[in-house]
Amino acid sequence: MRYVITGATGHLGQTVVRHLAQLVAPQEMVLGVHTPAKAANFAAQGMTVKGLDYQQPATVQAVLQDADVAIYIPSKSHDSFSRVTEFEHVLTAVERANVGHLIVMGFIADQATNPFALSAFYGYVPRRLAQTALSYTILRNALYADPLVPYLPELIDRQNVIYPMGDASLSFISLEESAAAFAKVAVTPALWTQTTYTLTQERSYTMPALARVLSDVSGHSIGYAPVTLRQFAEMYNQGNEGHMLASMYAGGAQGLLATVTDDYRKIMGRPAQNLPEFLTATLKRRAQGR
Known part of the structure; x- marks a missing residue:
């Protein structure tokens, strides 16, 4: 078998690689990366590393050629036009490269009425794939729970969660469990009969409920005092991401980030770790320097 992972040195990509390497031989894995030097540790394990530029379809096709399974992880570009263009290049390459099955990373903020940037x-991704004759699976992630850990000291200082969410709730999944699900789907053709899975924990959290969880795991009193969307965008505009982040919570305030499913259980045979357990375990590992 030949398994190809694109974007293999990003946060999700390298975690998918690590989980897939527990299920298949490294020699069966081909990694498409923008900077091959960043994947030297994977190459040392026996994986094939190839240069890939999403804006150059020929390089994408060369990486994907004759893949039994290809996992496409998008770049971190911040606008839909760039990503749609990139995806079209990937689809062209997939159709020409004789790929057996395509797995695509999705996100729960994909509704037609969602203001998320x-x-x-x-x-576009599911609608475009539906037009093709490809065998494919879309794995829609909920919000990653992981950023809550480094964010926690700021919330302790503020004594409040400040997300502009009103009474709506958020759904989470950890990066580790998302990656594990990607790897499991890649090696399990029986799971390909369902074209879309939504990876979430098995409950969502209103902001007061999230504040209680953060209070419990940190030992500090944290409440909920939301800022406005404009204030949030200005506060977190590092890398010019403020508008994108605020637009995501604008959708969240409409209840569009609250999806909860048991799809993770369908894939992995167990529920996703709940948020309090995830945060407690992660904080403990950080305290131990792991």
Whole structure:
């Protein structure tokens, strides 16, 4: 078998690689990366590393050629037009490269009415794939729970969660469990009969409920005092991401980030770790320097 992972040195990509390497031989894995030097540790394990530029379809096709399974992880571009263009290049390459099955990363903020800056891309993906004759699976992630850990000291200082969410709730999944699900789907053709899975924990959290969880795991009193969307965008505009982040929570305030499913259980045979357990375990590992 030949398993190809694109974007293999990003946060999700390298975690998918690590989980897939527990299920298949490294020699069966081909990694498409923008900077091959960043994947030297994977090459040392026996994986094939190839240069890939999403804007150059020929390089994409060369990486994907004759893949039994290809896992496409998008770049981190911040606008839907760039990502749609990238995805079209990938689809062209997939159709020419004789790929057996395509797995695509999705996100729960893909609704037609969602104001999230990237919702157009995430909504385009399933509609575009439906036009093809490809065998494919879309894995829609909930919000990653992981950023809550480094964010916690700021929330302790503020004594409040400040997400502009109103009474709506958020759904989470950890990066580790998302990656594990990607790897499991890649090696399990029986799971390909369902074209879309939504990876979430088995409950969502209103902001007061999230504040209680963060209070419990940190030992500090944290409440809920939301800022406005404009304030949030200005506060977190590092890398010019403020508008994108605020637009995501604008969708969240409409209840569009609250999806909960048992799809993770369908894939892995067990429920996803709940948020309090995830945060407690992660904080413990950080305290131990692991």
